[in-house]
Amino acid sequence: MVNADMETLAEQVAELIDKSQRLVVFTGAGISTESGIPDFRGKDGIWTKMDPEDFTIQRFVARPEVRKMQWKLLAEGGLLKDARPNIAHYAIAELEKLGKLDCVVTQNIDNLHQLAGNSPEIVFELHGNMQYVRCLGCHRRLPMAEIIARLSVEDLPECEHCKGILKPDAVFFGESLPQLVLSEAARRATQCDLCIVIGSTLVVYPAASIPMYAYDAGAKVVIINIGATPMDSKAAVRIEGKAGETMTKVMRQVKRKMSK
Numbered sequence: 471m472v473n474a475d476m477e478t479l480a481e482q483v484a485e486l487i488d489k490s491q492r493l494v495v496f497t498g499a500g501i502s503t504e505s506g507i508p509d510f511r512g513k514d515g516i517w518t519k520m521d522p523e524d525f526t527i528q529r530f531v532a533r534p535e536v537r538k539m540q541w542k543l544l545a546e547g548g549l550l551k552d553a554r555p556n557i558a559h560y561a562i563a564e565l566e567k568l569g570k571l572d573c574v575v576t577q578n579i580d581n582l583h584q585l586a587g588n589s590p591e592i593v594f595e596l597h598g599n600m601q602y603v604r605c606l607g608c609h610r611r612l613p614m615a616e617i618i619a620r621l622s623v624e625d626l627p628e629c630e631h632c633k634g635i636l637k638p639d640a641v642f643f644g645e646s647l648p649q650l651v652l653s654e655a656a657r658r659a660t661q662c663d664l665c666i667v668i669g670s671t672l673v674v675y676p677a678a679s680i681p682m683y684a685y686d687a688g689a690k691v692v693i694i695n696i697g698a699t700p701m702d703s704k705a706a707v708r709i710e711g712k713a714g715e716t717m718t719k720v721m722r723q724v725k726r727k728m729s730k
């Protein structure tokens with residue numbers, strides 16, 4: 471029966487997508503767990519093993535040992551490894567190819583939406599991207615790969631230009647989000663008619679405001695997640711299920727409707 475429910479709910483989501491003129495997809499770490507990247511608050515999430523306080527900008531700047539720990543994690547590939555997109559990412563890229571997607575707003579820093587084929591100009595990364603490193607002194611931006619290569623001989627890389635602190639170009643707790651990205655994502659959310667949330671607890675602000683802006687502007691909200699979220703009662707359709715399996719069922723129905 472559960473599968474039947476899933477099929478029925480997937481068909482309802484496909485109907486909303488088919489009728490939508492402006493679809494915004496909002497993703498969180500839950501869409502990347504099937505690519506081998508742990509999420510934060512789900513079962514076995516990163517915050518069940520590490521202290522989020524160690525990922526505040528204050529502690530990163532103040533404590534060299536915290537910076538060493540983070541660079542060691544990155545050198546070991548602990549956060550992103552060489553992750554590849556999964557079927558849920560490819561489903562969202564296919565929505566763009568089918569002309570059904572306005573944009574993707576993501577909290578993720580793993581670059582997997584772009585790798586799956588979504589156009590970078592419609593992927594709004596609210597929490598930055600781990601492909602780059604930023605110098606907190608002279609603000610130069612360097613490829614992450616360049617710094618990872620140095621980690622075999624250095625455990626605390628500094629900026630070669632100004633000796634400043636180097637930091638992955640992801641947004642740490644206590645840091646503000648990239649304002650232009652956030653404002654454009656918010657603008658798109660207030661203009662969409664459908665917002666599909668995939669793989670997020672919707673507890674971290676201001677990112678979690680995005681689906682709320684859509685809802686408050688009259689859009690329908692769909693939530694696909696393993697575990698409850700504070701927006702569940704506002705969802706037009708709520709699917710308790712895996713991102714990959716769910717989006718596969720949804721896309722099968724979307725393409726069936728488009729072929730009619």
Ligand code: APR
Binds near residue numbers: 501503671694711714
């Ligand atoms: N399919 C569907 N849902 C999944 C899957 C999956 N395969 N795997 C995990 N989930 C669910 C988890 O159960 C959890 O409810 O995805 C959700 C992920 O929530 P979080 O770990 O809180 O991730 P996110 O919402 O993206 O966190 C927001 O918090 O720590 C900060 O900066 C970090 O961007 C992150 C922000």
